[in-house]
Amino acid sequence: MSDHSLLSVEGLTTEFATQHGRITAVKDVSFDLEPGERLGIVGESGSGKSVTARSVMGLLDENGRVASGSVTLGGRELTDMSESELGDVRGSEIAMIFQDPMSSLTPVLTVGTQIVETILEHRDVSETDARERAIELLDRVRIPDPESVVDAYPHELSGGQRQRVLIAIAISTDPDILVADEPTTALDVTIQAQILDLLVELVDDRGMGLIQITHDLGVVAETCDNVAVMYAGRIVERGPVSEVFVTPRHPYTAGLLRSTPRIADVEPDLLAGTVPDPGERPTGCNFASRCSHATDDCRTGDPPLERAGNHEAACVRTAQLGPLEPVPNVQRHESDHSASTSTLIDSNDVRKEFSSADSLLDRLLPGGDPPVKAVDGVDVSLAEGETLGLVGESGSGKTTLGRLLLELTDRSDGEIRFDGRPLTEVPEDELRSRIQFVFQDPNSSLNPRQTVGTILQYAVQKHDEGVDVDSRVRELLREVGLDPETRHDYPHQLSGGQKQRVGVARALAVDPDVIVADEPTSALDVSVQGQLLELLEEIKLERGLSMLFISHDLSVIRHISDRVAVMYLGRLVEVAATEELFESPRHPYTEALLSAVPDPDPRVDSERIILEGEIPDPKRPPDGCNFVTRCPEAMPECEHDDPKLVGDGEDSVACLLHNDATRADDRRRPKADRE
Amino acid sequence: MNYRHVAIRVLQTVPVLFGVSVVVFIIIHSAPGDPVVNLLGIQATEENVAQLREAYGLNEPLYVQYLHWISGVLQGDLGQSITRERSVSALILSRLPATLFLAVASMVVATVIAIPAGVVSAVRKGSVSDHTVTVGALTGISVPNFWLGLILILVFARTFELLPPGNYVSPAANPVESLKHVLLPAITVGTAYAALLARQTRSSMLDNINREYVKMAKSKGLSSRKVFVRHALKQALLPVITVAGLQFGYLLSATVVVEQIFAWPGMGRLIWSAVRQQDYPTVQGTVLVIAALFVFINLLVDMAYAYLDPRVSVS
Amino acid sequence: MNGESPSNSASDTSESVIDGTSDTSESVIDRSSSARVRQLRRTWRGFRANSLASAGLVVVSVVVVVGVFSYVDEALFDSALIKAVYYSPFEPRFVPLEGPSPAHPFGTDTLGRDVLARTIYGAKVSIQVAVTAVVVAATIGSALGVVAGYAGGVVETIVMRVVDVMLGFPALVLAIGLVAALGFSLTNVIIALGIVYVPQFARIARSTALSVSSEEYVDAARALGYSTPHIVFREVLPNCISPLLVQASLLMAFAIIAEASLSFLGLGVQPPTPTWGQMVSDGSGYLTSAPWISLFPGGAIFVTVLGFNLVGDGLRDALDPRESTERRF
DSSP states (O other): OOTTOSEEEEEEEEEEEETTEEEEEEEEEEEEEOTTOEEEEEOOTTSSHHHHHHHHHTOOOTTEEEEEEEEEETTEESTTOOHHHHHHHBTTTEEEEOSOTTTSSOTTSOHHHHHHHHHHHHSOOOHHHHHHHHHHHHHHTTOSSHHHHTTOOGGGSOHHHHHHHHHHHHHTTOOSEEEEESTTTTSOHHHHHHHHHHHHHHHHHHTOEEEEEESOHHHHHHHOSEEEEEETTEEEEEEEHHHHTTSOOSHHHHHHHHHSOOSSSBOOOOOOSOOOOGGGOOSSOTTGGGOTTOOGGGGTSOOOOEEETTEEEOOTTHHHHOSOOSSOOOBOOOOOOOTTSOEEEEEEEEEEEEOOOOSHHHHHSTTOOOOEEEEEEEEEEEETTOEEEEEEOTTSSHHHHHHHHTTSSOOSEEEEEETTEEGGGSOHHHHHHHEEEEOSOTTTSSOTTSOHHHHHHHHHHHHOTTSOHHHHHHHHHHHTTOOGGGGGSOGGGSOHHHHHHHHHHHHHTTOOSEEEEESTTTTSOHHHHHHHHHHHHHHHHHHTOEEEEEESOHHHHHHHOSEEEEEETTEEEEEEEHHHHHHSOOSHHHHHHHHHSOOSOTTOOOOOOOOOSOOOOTTSOOSSOTTTTTOTTOOGGGGTOOBOOEEETTEEEOOTTTOOOBHHHHHHSOHHHHO | OOHHHHHHHHHHHHHHHHHHHHHHHHHHHTOSSOHHHHHHOTTOOHHHHHHHHHHHTTTSOHHHHHHHHHHHHHTTOOOBOSSSSSBHHHHHHHHHHHHHHHHHHHHHHHHHHHHHHHHHHHHTTTSHHHHHHHHHHHHHHHSOHHHHHHHHIIIIIIISOOSOOOOOOOTTTOHHHHHHHHHHHHHHHHHHHHHHHHHHHHHHHHHHHTSHHHHHHHHTTOOHHHIIIIIIIHHHHHHHHHHHHHTHHHHHHHHHHHHHHTTOOSHHHHHHHHHHTTOHHHHHHHHHHHHHHHHHHHHHHHHHHHHHOTTOSOO | OOOOOGGGGOOOOSOOSSSSHHHHHHHHHOOSSOHHHHHHHHHHHHHHHOHHHHHHHHHHHHHHHHHHHHHHHHHHHTTHHHHHHSOOSSOOOSOTTOOOOSSSTTOBOTTSOBHHHHHHHHHHHHHHHHHHHHHHHHHHHHHHHHHHHHHOHHHHHHHHHHHHHHHTSOHHHHHHHHHHHHOSSHHHHHHHHHHHHHHHHHHHHHHHHHHHHTSHHHHHHHHTTOOHHHIIIIIIGGGTHHHHHHHHHHHHHHHHHHHHHHHHTTOSSOTTSOOHHHHHHHHGGGTTTOTHHHHHHHHHHHHHHHHHHHHHHHHHHHHOHHHHHHHHO
């Protein structure tokens, strides 16, 4: 490795003391960072990417330690430094941006205080100057009205703004290196696009080195020059992004790239199995058990990182395998779903308001917050056998809409018809056995005190008391691809993917006609996510189910849906057939949303539309079109005229660019008409 | 601070105080036996009983009696003591200062010891000082205060004669003497309170030390001291304040017992003697005042919390 | 009514490097023994690893055994058992105010009764009051709290306003007011402390039930159309048990002190039944001349309360998921 590198990591091995003994989270990791270089470290959870970053910063948890290896910054060894010596380096020469903007700012200190203290710690300036500088920095990270934000508390800012503040703190002392640990994972896709854009601009501007830690291949492709792919605590492949992502040499890199759902018109090619836990790593190549190219040689020793083509890979079979294909060649099978089937669920002007008042007094006293219009007049329908993708950013009301359809939440107004009858006339028992929900969070969706068998048994008995429960439970587990013996396990003994499968099995236990799946894959790693999507699709086809699939992830939506509804701030802005929507989006929001998704293919040079500003507060939506505050094509009339979702055939859009219909026309109709 | 929150919080105490008064009233009026017979003894003639019932308004329906009582209370009239020739209000006013002085002194003693101990214990987790604090706190919450008080008297007042065994001296009359006299009772009352605070401080400090924002502060290169004091401590003290307020009720409870041991002429002794003598108007009045005081302290604590925590809008 | 700390709600979303390492590895090794047993065993192991908690459990067990012995001896055998092996706790047969000696390890009291014998019998009232009052309060309070937390709406408003009012009283002051009205007897002390502790359980049960009710598996149960009793008793309640159990063992400690305080004030169980608080009070006038009369029963209270506190802390450490994740990594 070169001596003039800014940062040089050599043979870094980090261990954690646990009650099961010592566990090696990161093993023998080496990389260099040159001034101005942008390096991505990418991997799934458990790969050790975050631990690597924290080892470099000397910010490991109490039970962690760097067991061997060195981290040198400008020729000085960081791993030997005392806490106070590190203090001089951290913040001034190497700064870090944390993953979760919500929990990374101290809640009881103002934004200004938190920036100023960093400057004062490392620079010999007066407090007034430091404050001036803080305001400049806030302006630099494009926070509107920095003079007042400097005195705001973190909870008064949105997630995106807090992430900007974290960036402002990180760059406040002009460090040579910026370590960004999943800086955009907690953010919405349009906000992510803003932040990534800002980050790259700042780094280039100041000639800083950037280490971008992420699980998202698209983020790496869009922001980094070089990449190190980590798997189970080791770097398995390293080199320029344009090489690694185009001609990967390690089967894991290729597998990861191929299994990532893309906006592009290809079917993901799944990676089987899961990442081994750090305590259970096999001898030999960690990836061998999941690798289709593995031979006995792979199971003898850890393959070292060696030159492969123009970059490096840690695989004993590099020479035999040659460059691998990063993009699956399977063309997307377009849905054969015909639009002619009958409508199963139909909602008409459905609304849901959540009061923010929590007591009677709160409601009576003037000056309280107005209610949140979570769902603000939505017409949506689901046909028999179709999959409708409902996509939106956080706060769009997509989850609430899903819950309204099952009456898990009472609606404030509007009507939902199920199978031609109003929901109020459908008997409770019929409703509960015909529509089911698949939940988002694998750690919350299963009762921790019941075995998988008990969970399913209750559902089976609820539906059909006469059936042989045990055989039905086993059958269900097999159907979702689990070992029937799983029924004896408690949820905490299962992996995230397995838990979600149990959740699917529970929904299937009552033999439903419709499944509402609310972000069922968002908590899972890419490879596991693909497996679950495939399962849902198979089950849907086999059982002829209809599905409402709710997600914030456009590539997932693209993968699974027949038709897509785009939601923004409580309203539908566009509904269209999947291909139609992705090929030629009509609403400016849909267009921006699509362009904001980072593509893992570095060859695609997409022109990004970066939306300005934040999603407005749903308690106080703008007059006129809800999107007017961020719309790049807003016209004067958009300020006051509220567009209505009108369709021609299957595709409809709510935008004054496309038609003149407004929601006001609707309101003039007598109320009886709507009911 | 959010003024709307303050208004809501203040208004919320009104129904609580109302409820408290109803509960006190019901408890006292559910006492078995006829209070008048109890008062006059078994030799009372029927005529006497009827007269006194009339005089105390005991023939009225219960809610009328309540309304009568509560309207008096709102005007500062808590009724007449049966066994003493004084009004309950006057009795309470003469006793309240001693109790408040003891409670505040206990609180000060406890806080001064507990919070630094809790912080040190958390910051040096696993060290000798941590173990000392942990074991000390556990002992503190387990020791019965009346027993502790007796031991303190035995050791410091009787054996070594270092401090007087209680006996209230008004701080206005003689501040130095008064502090000497309050020391033993304050330690007795404050021990368990200090133990509770130290435990809470330790656990919430530990909770904060592992938070992301503390790591973030470290990553900015701040010294350990600044990280702890600015980024962990202030935040960690918020739940301590809540506990301090809730456990003020413990302090008030403890004074009732401890006042007996140290011959402290406060509310506790008043309740005790009133209960022994079945002086129901006095029991009713003192319990009501102590409860109202506790509700008021909790209101103050919530205000303090809202002032210190910028995130509180409406809790 | 108290400001709950919002700081607890902030969740840590940083990438946890190893998820569920301990659990999955174990499940592979022995699938043979049932999972429930394994889970119990893990809690038990966590509890036992804490040597202080084990010591507390020993203390509590000894006191409970002594209490049960005294109860049986007095109720069924007219104190014949204790007389057979030692002395009667009631008969003033010895020289009064005699210091500890081999014959009377705890000395004798003002009337010439053996203090050790009386201390043994004192365990009866302490245990009886603490266990009964806390069990009753836990049952009623938890039920109210869980129903309020799950049902919400009017039920919750009514229950919680009553709880707010009850919590407006300092615990011992309310207990004194209640025994003043009810009269000084064993049953009334139990009733009074039971009433005082109901809101404590209701509050914790409600906030736990509230957070459990927002878990997705409760929504799943509603989506599947399970009956309300099924949801409350099968889905919500079992997940509220841990904090309630911890609260119960800590409140036992408080209840023992509260009972002793009432007895000390002469407002609890009346003589001749010996209680620890009463014994401390009896000796308080002889502090310099015969300190043992107060010190030994007071020490008994202290050790018992310490035992319950240690068990409570141990249970909390063993059951708190946050603590266990912390330990895992």
